[in-house]
Amino acid sequence: MLSINDLHARVEDTTILKGLDLEIKPGEVHAIMGPNGAGKSTLGYVLSGRDGYEVESGSVEMNGKDLLDMEVEERAQAGIFLAFQYPVEIPGVSNMEFMKESVNAIREARGENALSSAEFLKKAKDACKQVELPLDFLKRGVNEGFSGGEKKRNEIMQLIMLEPKLAILDESDSGLDVDALQVVAKGVNSQRDGERSFIVVTHYQRLLDYIQPDYVHIISNGKIVKSGGPELAKEVEASGYAWLAEAEGVDA
């Protein structure tokens, strides 16, 4: 459903992705691991179309369509969802209003009817329950004053509501204790239906104990340097990323 070919991208004058290849089929979960600065988060931003992340060369196709040619909101409407490492606070816009606008924009793009208020509310309540987010969070400003863990759960709540084709989780485990991590993982796992694909970006193996990936890729210096099954994550856990520096002769 997604093919990334020889992708080079930069932020300002610094090239961060330097020839990244990745092939994802429907229903697959791909974990992307790597040291800080390897380009993990950049991949999520480039796929979502963030301003300032400029593609130098290469291609990204989603179900045969040129993803890089689409605007940020068109990518979301086409089924890309990015769970942010640092979700943005938007005071003055309630979570409810935000999600309603969002769900209906995506439904409209898919040719579906807008949800009625009652239908929306039911769906929102169910999603909150799944990630153990109290219902009054719907009335609060988007992420406004939420703790780190609440923000991460709010991201997964959105994932559940928006039913994307490809969800990119950008360090959804960072800053979470084990209990919160399990809640996030449970929410994500509930969305694995054999069709929906995932890119799980993480620094640590820990998250992958709860979200079992089909493939694990190690990214270093802007490209994937090693791919394997879940066992590769365990290897990283045991030996860290220092071996990358030796293997490549670059700073990890």
Add this chain to the structure above:
Amino acid sequence: MSQWLNHVLERASTVDDWLSPVRAQALDTLKQQQWPTRRTEAWRYTSLHPVADLELKAASVNATAEAPLIEGLNSLDLVFVDGQLNTDISQLKLPEGVTISELSAPSQTAEALFAQVKPSRHLFGLVNDVLAQQGVVIDIAAGAKVEQPIRIVNFASAGIESHQRTLVRVGENAQATIIEHGSGSGNSLNTAFAEYDIAEKARLEHYRFALHEGEAIHIGGSHFKLHDHAKLNSTLIGYGSQLTRLDVDIEHAGEHAFAKFNNVYLLAPRQHFDLHSTIEHASPNGTTEENARGIIGDRAKAVFNGRIHIHRHAQKTLAELNNRNLLLTRGAQINTKPELEIYADDVQCAHGATVAEIDEDALYYMLTRGIDKQQALVMLNFGFVQEMVSQMPNKALADWLQPILKTRFESMMEQQ
């Protein structure tokens, strides 16, 4: 010196009516005024260049217009076209306790209020004093609870110079709602000043809509005097035009008076809007809450000067002034200046001004959720304006204004 002001002085000498003795005083003061330049503090950020040599016609007597309909408002409308009263007051069915007369007809209320509430420092207020021959005088009898809003509609047509005056007395314990509804988009000059005397325990709900646009020049003011336990709830909405300048003065003359003053300005590209507000706490135990919020489009310029003056005897005053602005582009401009002068020691006074630009991170976050850009910008940036509108006590007015301001904001975004 200004050619235009010279003509004003000439014309003033030909005005002859029952108010002439008061006008003569104003004329004396006016003659001593210097034409404001950028070095004049009150006009520092607003150039009077468009007025200096302006030559426009006086109003034609035959012009007519319909007041814009506001659904559910059911207001009593007094319509002025280019300063000329277009409504036959004698035919109006007035609510109980309401007396309305024309400025041209001698009345005690007019005599007591004309140029009495409005401070004489406003240059264009003095111009209005000497030239405004048409206007209305509204008297709300003591104890009258007037449900029906009274609306003064002011149209300014292209090519015309006009001056209009409103005088209102709200009697003891009385309640009333007054709306000043001005508009015009052609090259015109309109001055409109209103003076309100709010007696003991009286309540005034007030709105001023300065919906002038394009080439219109609109200069005016609303001035309020609050007596013991009087309450004022005022909302001002401004669009900005070639030049819009408004002065609002609220004087706490009596004790335990309360004033809430909200204002919103939404400036389309290249428009100018200047609001100077002055709150005089001359007596103890007064409360003022003032909130000004603006969105400023490309190369548009807004000026907000909010002064709070707490006199030496005005102990136990509570005063808050807040101004928030959003600049839509780097070319948009706001000059904001809260000014506090406090001579009493037992008061609570807070002020703040913020200027923000579009939050790109929040915008990106919304786009990644599939929300289109226009809609995201409205959601992100319109909320703080919406909040002011939703605080308007009159629901029909809020319901009318809400979509109008939203559409205006959307078109401002499209013009970026």
